[in-house]
Amino acid sequence: MYALKNKEEERIKIKGLSEDAIISNEININLLKELLVKDSNHPIQQFKWFKHLFQANMSIKEQLYTLSVTSSNRKILYDQSGVFIESIPYNLSKGKLLL
Numbered sequence: 001m002y003a004l005k006n007k008e009e010e011r012i013k014i015k016g017l018s019e020d021a022i023i024s025n026e027i028n029i030n031l032l033k034e035l036l037v038k039d040s041n042h043p044i045q046q047f048k049w050f051k052h053l054f055q056a057n058m059s060i061k062e063q064l065y066t067l068s069v070t071s072s073n074r075k076i077l078y079d080q081s082g083v084f085i086e087s088i089p090y091n092l093s094k095g096k097l098l099l
Helices: 019-024 029-034
Strands: 002-005 010-013 041-052 057-068 074-078 084-089 091-093 096-098
Touching: 002 029, 010 029, 019 041
Parallel strands: none
Antiparallel strands: 002 010, 041 057, 074 084, 091 096
16 A cells, blocks of 8 residues: 655555545555554445356445555564554575574
Protein backbone atom coordinates (compact mmCIF):
# COMPACT_ATOMS: atom_id res chain seq x y z
CA MET A 1 0.00 0.00 0.00
CA TYR A 2 1.13 3.55 -0.53
CA ALA A 3 -0.19 7.07 -0.18
CA LEU A 4 0.79 10.38 -1.74
CA LYS A 5 -0.39 13.83 -0.73
CA ASN A 6 0.53 17.08 -2.43
CA LYS A 7 -1.17 20.43 -3.06
CA GLU A 8 -3.38 19.03 -5.82
CA GLU A 9 -4.45 15.61 -4.57
CA GLU A 10 -4.32 12.76 -2.09
CA ARG A 11 -3.82 9.38 -3.77
CA ILE A 12 -4.02 6.03 -1.98
CA LYS A 13 -3.39 2.60 -3.53
CA ILE A 14 -3.90 -0.65 -1.65
CA LYS A 15 -3.31 -4.03 -3.27
CA GLY A 16 -6.51 -6.06 -3.33
CA LEU A 17 -8.76 -3.09 -2.59
CA SER A 18 -10.69 -1.21 -5.26
CA GLU A 19 -10.68 2.57 -5.53
CA ASP A 20 -14.43 2.53 -4.79
CA ALA A 21 -13.78 0.61 -1.55
CA ILE A 22 -11.07 3.11 -0.55
CA ILE A 23 -13.51 5.99 -1.07
CA SER A 24 -16.56 4.33 0.51
CA ASN A 25 -14.57 3.25 3.59
CA GLU A 26 -13.16 6.78 3.92
CA ILE A 27 -9.54 5.60 3.93
CA ASN A 28 -7.19 8.58 4.11
CA ILE A 29 -3.60 9.32 5.00
CA ASN A 30 -4.45 9.94 8.66
CA LEU A 31 -6.01 6.47 8.95
CA LEU A 32 -2.91 4.94 7.33
CA LYS A 33 -0.69 6.77 9.85
CA GLU A 34 -2.67 5.14 12.66
CA LEU A 35 -1.74 1.73 11.20
CA LEU A 36 1.94 2.44 11.92
CA VAL A 37 1.31 1.73 15.61
CA LYS A 38 2.25 -1.84 16.54
CA ASP A 39 -0.64 -4.37 16.49
CA SER A 40 -3.11 -1.87 15.02
CA ASN A 41 -5.48 -2.81 12.20
CA HIS A 42 -8.51 -1.48 10.39
CA PRO A 43 -11.24 -3.79 9.01
CA ILE A 44 -12.87 -2.81 5.71
CA GLN A 45 -15.92 -4.17 3.92
CA GLN A 46 -15.78 -4.42 0.14
CA PHE A 47 -17.77 -6.08 -2.61
CA LYS A 48 -15.79 -8.50 -4.78
CA TRP A 49 -16.81 -9.96 -8.14
CA PHE A 50 -16.29 -13.69 -8.72
CA LYS A 51 -16.41 -15.24 -12.20
CA HIS A 52 -17.83 -18.75 -12.62
CA LEU A 53 -16.82 -19.55 -16.18
CA PHE A 54 -18.19 -23.11 -16.35
CA GLN A 55 -21.55 -21.94 -15.00
CA ALA A 56 -21.49 -18.85 -17.26
CA ASN A 57 -22.29 -16.41 -14.48
CA MET A 58 -20.78 -14.03 -11.97
CA SER A 59 -21.51 -13.34 -8.33
CA ILE A 60 -20.81 -10.40 -6.06
CA LYS A 61 -19.96 -11.10 -2.44
CA GLU A 62 -19.19 -8.83 0.47
CA GLN A 63 -15.75 -9.51 1.93
CA LEU A 64 -13.87 -8.34 4.98
CA TYR A 65 -10.40 -6.92 4.27
CA THR A 66 -8.13 -6.02 7.19
CA LEU A 67 -5.43 -3.38 6.81
CA SER A 68 -2.38 -3.92 9.01
CA VAL A 69 1.42 -3.98 8.97
CA THR A 70 2.59 -7.51 8.22
CA SER A 71 5.99 -9.10 8.58
CA SER A 72 5.71 -11.93 6.05
CA ASN A 73 8.38 -10.56 3.68
CA ARG A 74 10.41 -8.17 5.81
CA LYS A 75 11.35 -7.74 9.47
CA ILE A 76 9.42 -4.83 10.97
CA LEU A 77 11.24 -2.49 13.37
CA TYR A 78 9.39 -0.31 15.89
CA ASP A 79 10.64 2.47 18.14
CA GLN A 80 10.31 2.35 21.96
CA SER A 81 6.75 3.66 21.83
CA GLY A 82 5.67 0.94 19.36
CA VAL A 83 5.55 3.06 16.19
CA PHE A 84 6.86 1.64 12.91
CA ILE A 85 10.23 3.11 11.87
CA GLU A 86 11.49 0.82 9.09
CA SER A 87 11.54 -2.64 7.64
CA ILE A 88 14.57 -4.69 6.66
CA PRO A 89 14.77 -7.76 4.41
CA TYR A 90 15.13 -11.21 5.86
CA ASN A 91 18.50 -12.82 5.08
CA LEU A 92 18.70 -16.45 3.98
CA SER A 93 21.81 -18.60 3.80
CA LYS A 94 21.60 -22.14 2.45
CA GLY A 95 17.86 -22.17 3.05
CA LYS A 96 18.12 -21.01 6.69
CA LEU A 97 16.88 -17.71 8.07
CA LEU A 98 19.64 -15.56 9.57
CA LEU A 99 18.49 -13.20 12.33
